[in-house]
Structure formats: C-alpha cells, structure tokens
Amino acid sequence: MSQLKVSILGTGTIGTSLALALKANVATVEIVGHDREHARAGEARKMGALDRTSWNLHKAVEGADLIVLAMPLFEIRDTLMHISESARPDAVIMDVAELKKPVLAWAKELLPDTVHFIGGNPLVSVPSIGPSGATETLFKGKRFALVPSPTAKGEAIDLVSKVVQVVGAEPLFITADEHDSMIAAMHHMPALLALAYGQVVFGSPSWRDMREMTTASFNRATMLPTYDVEELYTLLLNNRAALRPWVRAVQEALTTLLDLLESDPVEAPDKHTHLRNLLGTLLKYQEQWESGVAVEEIERFDTAVRQAKDVFSIEQLLYGRFFRRRRKRRRDEE
DSSP: OOOEEEEEESHHHHHHHHHHHHHHHOEEEEEEOOSSHHHOOOOHHHHSSSEEOOOHHHHHTTOOSSEESSSSSHHHHHHHHTTTSSSTTTTTEEEEEEOOHHHHHHHHHHTTTTEEEEEEEEEEOOOOOOOOOOOTTTTTOOOOEEEEETOOHHHHHHHHHHHHHHHTTTTEEEEHHHHHHHHHHIIHHHHHHHHHHHHHHHTTHHHHHHHHOHHHHHHTTOOOSEEESHHHHHHHTHHHHHHHHHHHHHHHHHHHHHHHSSSSSOOOOOHHHHHHHHHHOOOHHHHHHHHHHHHHHHHHHHHHHHHHHSSSSSSHHHSSHHHHHHHHHHHHHO
C-alpha cells in the first residue's frame, strides 16, 4: 500500500499538533514540513512530528497527497500562488485559517482545476507559541469546521473528513457565510470591543490613577487575541462584511443601556426593572452555555475514543476510493 504523503506548511502549534496526531494514529504516513522560520520546522522534526523538512516551498509540496496550509490568513494567498504549479494533479489542499470566504476566493482564483481545495478550521483555543505548544491530543473531542470548495470532488472531501476523524475531531460541515458570521460574533467582536474599550480607558487623562484599580476582569476585557497586529488587522479587514451587522447590534444595545442608566429609578421604575432582568438573563445564558459546553465536550471526546477503537485499520479509513482511483489512473497512464 502506498504511503499517504502529507505536506504541512507552517509548523506552529496547529500544524505541528496535526502532524503529531497523524503520526500517532497512522502507520503509513510520510510528513514533510515547511516553515518560513526554519528553526520552527527543525523543532517540529525533533519532536517526531515530521519525517523531513524542506526550506524550498515547491519541493515541500512535490508529490503530496494532502497539503495543509497551517499559517496566518495574510500568508495564504501568496502561498497558494506559489504552490499552484507545484501541487500534483488530484492533490487535496486545505487550510486551517480563521476565515473561509477569502481563502475560498483565493483558491478559486489561483489554483488549477486539477487540485481540490477544502477550507478547514479546527475549533480549538490555543496560544500561537509555535511547535513547543503542540500536542497529539489537541483535536481530541473537538469540532473541525470544513468548507469544501464547489469544485472539490467527493473523494477529496471524504479524505479530509476521515483525516479529521483520525486525529480525534468531529467534522462540522458548514457554509463559508455561516462560518465567517459566527467567527465575527465569537472571535472578532470581542477584539473590537477590547479595542474600543481600551482606547477609551488607556486614553483617559485619569488612566495613571485608575491603573491602580485594575482587576482581572479589566485585563480580560481589554486583551486582544494575538500580539500579531498584521494578522489581526487582516482578519478584521477580510471579515468586515460579517462584522458590520454585529457592530450595529452592539451599538443599539449600548444605546439602550445608556437610556436605562440615564433614567431615574423612581420616575421610570419599569426601565430599571428591565435593567435587572437583562442582568439576570445574561447570567442565566452564561450558566446554560458553560454547563452545555462541558457536557458536549465530554460527549465528543468519548465519541472520538470509541471511533478510534472501532476503526480496525486506520490505513483502510484513509485510503478509500480516492487512492484506488489514483492507482487506476497511474496504471492507465503506464
């Protein structure tokens, strides 16, 4: 049986964790790693995540069955442009970036019809600390969003879906519009709120005195999700269409809260009852969400463990119709 050849472009926490998970669960896999920072790729190889590294991007993807773009959004377009002629026919390319609409548009623009692109986003929360933060169990019991391009063939979608299952995650098929709108609400709005609140507080003439009273809640409220300004700017810029409705909704909510605060509790008791109800409702939502998330994560973890035990041959899981068709085509060519 032929080896599954995988190229991981970007050996940070996500890319290296994916490589480690494949190595732990698939006996016949060869993984090549590439990173702009050569030292990171070398570190990933020392951890046992990679069979070899290549500083040359074209060499790194040569002959690969699956190419994973594990890099920030702002690097993806140039990478697709450079590998478009190096990827072999029928290669499957997937990304793990936070947004899907721009990546799918770039794939349509730059990739030949002979390759299959599938957008991906592992729904895990990890700091971007490089390969040292990687673990083979990072995806265990988590969801992995998948957004196939319109031209991706069923065999390619099946391959990526099964790879996701092999590393312990649950495939979540979703449209690009739905995905990016949810990311706008859950990832990017907190960053915008932190930006707005931080500007007001840090720019206040009273900041020198107020800083003595900072708390953990203040730190969380003004903390951005990354120290990489270019990465965050690119995410906000490319998701601005999905962000605008959420920004307007928050503006309306703040306007309502301002109106409630400006009212007198004696003259307008209904408004202050409404304010109390809003506070109670939010606490109720938080409690339901936290308990629900805990239960769902336990259930998905148990499912992933059972799934791994039930697969009597992971190689058989990975090598389905996609590779049988490839071998048939090779024989026809000979």
